[in-house]
Amino acid sequence: MSFLITVMVSLGVAFALGEFFRRMGFPVMVGQILAGVLVSLPLISQHVFRNDLTDLGLIAQLGIVFLMLIAGLETDYTKLKKSSHDILIVSVLSAVLPFALGFLLTIMLGYSYIAATVVAACLSMTAVGTNLPALIDLKLINTKVGRLIVGSGIADDLFEILFLSMILIIAQKGGYAEVIALPLKILGFVVLVYIIVKLIPKLINAIVQEHSESSEFMMIILLALFIAAISTLFGLGPIVGAFAAGLMIRAIMNKTEERKMVKDLSVIGFGFVVPFFFINIGMNFDVRLLLGYWPLMLVIALAAIMGKLLAALLSSPFTHLDYRQSMILGWGLNSRGAVELVIAEVARLNGIINLELYAAIVVMALVSTILSPLVLPHYVKKYPVLS
Numbered sequence: 001m002s003f004l005i006t007v008m009v010s011l012g013v014a015f016a017l018g019e020f021f022r023r024m025g026f027p028v029m030v031g032q033i034l035a036g037v038l039v040s041l042p043l044i045s046q047h048v049f050r051n052d053l054t055d056l057g058l059i060a061q062l063g064i065v066f067l068m069l070i071a072g073l074e075t076d077y078t079k080l081k082k083s084s085h086d087i088l089i090v091s092v093l094s095a096v097l098p099f100a101l102g103f104l105l106t107i108m109l110g111y112s113y114i115a116a117t118v119v120a121a122c123l124s125m126t127a128v129g130t131n132l133p134a135l136i137d138l139k140l141i142n143t144k145v146g147r148l149i150v151g152s153g154i155a156d157d158l159f160e161i162l163f164l165s166m167i168l169i170i171a172q173k174g175g176y177a178e179v180i181a182l183p184l185k186i187l188g189f190v191v192l193v194y195i196i197v198k199l200i201p202k203l204i205n206a207i208v209q210e211h212s213e214s215s216e217f218m219m220i221i222l223l224a225l226f227i228a229a230i231s232t233l234f235g236l237g238p239i240v241g242a243f244a245a246g247l248m249i250r251a252i253m254n255k256t257e258e259r260k261m262v263k264d265l266s267v268i269g270f271g272f273v274v275p276f277f278f279i280n281i282g283m284n285f286d287v288r289l290l291l292g293y294w295p296l297m298l299v300i301a302l303a304a305i306m307g308k309l310l311a312a313l314l315s316s317p318f319t320h321l322d323y324r325q326s327m328i329l330g331w332g333l334n335s336r337g338a339v340e341l342v343i344a345e346v347a348r349l350n351g352i353i354n355l356e357l358y359a360a361i362v363v364m365a366l367v368s369t370i371l372s373p374l375v376l377p378h379y380v381k382k383y384p385v386l387s
Contacts (some may be wrong), residue, residue, distance in 0.1 A: 001367060003055055005246075006019055006055070006056065006328050007056070007059070008166065009039065009040050010029045010036075010056060010276070010279055011040055011275060011276075011279075012036065012353055013035040013038060013042055013300075014031065014032040014035035014036075014275045014278070014279050016031075017031030017032065017034055017035045017274075018030075018031035018032050018035070018275070019031070022121070025377075026373075026374055027133065027137070027373040027377070028133070028376065029130070029133050029134070029373060030370050030373065030374060032275045032278035032282070033113075033278045033279070033281050033282040033366070033369065033370060034282060034370075035196075035275075035278075035279055035282060036278065036280060036281060036282020036283040036285070037170075037282040037283070037285050037287065038282070038283065039277070039279070039282075039283065040227070040283040040284075040285070040286075048311060054282070056276055056279065057280055058278045059276040059282035060276045060279070061238065061274045062276075063269070063273040063274045063275070063276045063277030063278075063280075064070070064238060064242070064277050065224060065225060065228050066237050066240060066242075066265060066268070066269035066273050066274055067129050067132050067133070067243045067269065067274050067277060068129060068132075068228075068238070068239050068242035069220075069224040069241075069242045069243070069245055069246045069265065069269075070132075070136070070244055070246065070262060070265050070266060071132050071135075071136070071141065071150060071249045071259060071268055072242065072243040072244065072245060072246015072248075072249070072250065072257060073246040073249060073250050073265070074141045074246075075135060075142065075147070075243075075246070075247060075250070075263045075344055076140065076142050076250075077247050077250065077251055077294075079147060080147050080151060080247075080286055082186065083144060083147045083148060083151060084151070085150035086144075086148055086318065086319040087147070087148055087155065088155070089182050089315050089318045089319060090151075090152045090312070090315045090319060090329070090333075091152040091155035092157075092306055093311040093312075093315045094124075094126065094152055094156070094311040094312065094315075094331065094333050095124045095125075095156060095191075095290035096124070096169070096311075096319060097124075097305070097307050097308075097310055097311040097314070098120070098123040098304060098307030098308055098311065099120040099121060099123065099124035099307075100120070100340070101120075101123065101297050101303050101306070101307045102116070102120035102121075102122070102123035102124065102300070102301050102303055102304070102307065103116045103119070103120035105299065105303050106119045106120065106357075109296070109299075111353075111357065114352055115146075115352060115353045115354075115357060117360075118343065118344070118347045118352055118353050119300065119314065119353070119357060119358075119360075119361060120306060120345060121235055121340070121363045122213060122336070122340035122343055122344055122365070123300070123303060123304040123307055123364070124156075124157055124159070124307070125151070125159070125336060125340045126152060126153045126308070126333045126334075126335065126336070126337050127369065128149065128150055128152075128153025128154060128156070128239070128335075129153075129239060129277065129333050129362075130281065130335040130337040130369050130372070131149065131332055131335040131376070132274050132374075133152075133270070133274070133373070134372075134373035134376050134377070135149065135150070135332070136266075136288060138376065138377060138380045140328075140332075140376075144319075144321070144325075145321065145325055145328050145332065146331055146332075147330050147331060148217070148319065148332075149329060150243075152333060153333070153370055154240060154243060157350045158316070164223050165246075185234040185235050185236065186234075186236065187203070188230055188234055189230065189234045189236055189240075189241075190288070191309055192230055192286075193227065193230075193244055193248070196227065197248055199261065200369040202264070208385075211268075216261075217264060220249055220261060220360070221264075221298035223245055223249065224241075224242050224245040224246070224249075225247075226245075227241040227244055227248075227266075228242040229243035230246065231244070249261070265333065270380040272317060281366070281369060282366075284341055284362070285362060285366050286362070290363070293356040293359050293360060296356055296357070296359075296360045297359065297360045297363040297364070298362045299360075299365075300360040300362045301360075301363060301367045301368070302332075304336070304364045304368055305334055305371070306366060308330050308331075308333045308334045309327070309330035309331070310330075311330070311333070312327070312329040312330030312333060313326050313327075313330065314328045315329075318377075323384075324379070324383035325383065327379055327383075328376065328379045328380060328383065331375045331376050331379060332372065332376060334368050334371070334372040335368055335369050335372040335373070336364065336365040336368045340361065340362075341362065341365055342361060343359040344365075349360075
């Protein structure tokens, strides 16, 4: 019963703050993240929810699967494939430039090379899931800028997985075999997905012929969870699998069925499970970190934001985006709030970084996650984007 109360109160606070921010002209997800910060305050979490907040992370995992499944269904694979060259350029620059900036800055501040590497990696990452609601609301998902944001974010996931493996090796909790095995894991996942692609059309056609919308909906959810579980099993995380599932299902279903499926998934996803993904981001932020280390927090946050914007501007000659469209791309790549928090936590627990660097990384992730969807609507309304 207490867990149901925790779910109800958390979702209620997220709904109230989300609607407040919506009426103020801001993205709903900002209110949902702040709801997570609020319900995780010691006075509330220890005396009202006790230990139930940790269980919300399970619903948050479902939230990211729904979010990436919807993104895959909304994405035109043929256009995404045509943008593969541009995606490669953007993903490399958006990872390398913030990494270099973060590394040099941390070294200049007097920290070790290992600590600087952790900070640099956290600055270089993009959490594509945190920006997807804004991209969908702004109808950016199938524009060239939107495809570059989503494609580069997915590519970043592979870098995140590789770096997390390296951090675990440094912390003496893994072996070099984990890093070496990553290409084999990717290949194995691709082979399995190819086999599934060959098999699922018959299954989908059989379900569709029964004219059972509930069966069709359940089959889509099961397929997405299955592929997300496979990608997680291969060490690639649920984001890659859920997005791949959405792309596959879109390619098989006709346009009318696909639009209805997106609508149904959006109602359930954004109405229930997806908010917990953003609540969970807020829950991972300890407000006590704000009591100190302000100069370092400010410097790290500015370096993270400027690194992504600079990468987007430098990629514009290769992607045929003008200055204004590059700014949209830069802000779209600026959201964090996912794997970098895991890396920072692992590094802190193993003494690789101290508390002040950890606090700076967490604040950087939260600030960029909230700021990015706040700024995006301003640029999209002011400037046109490429289709």
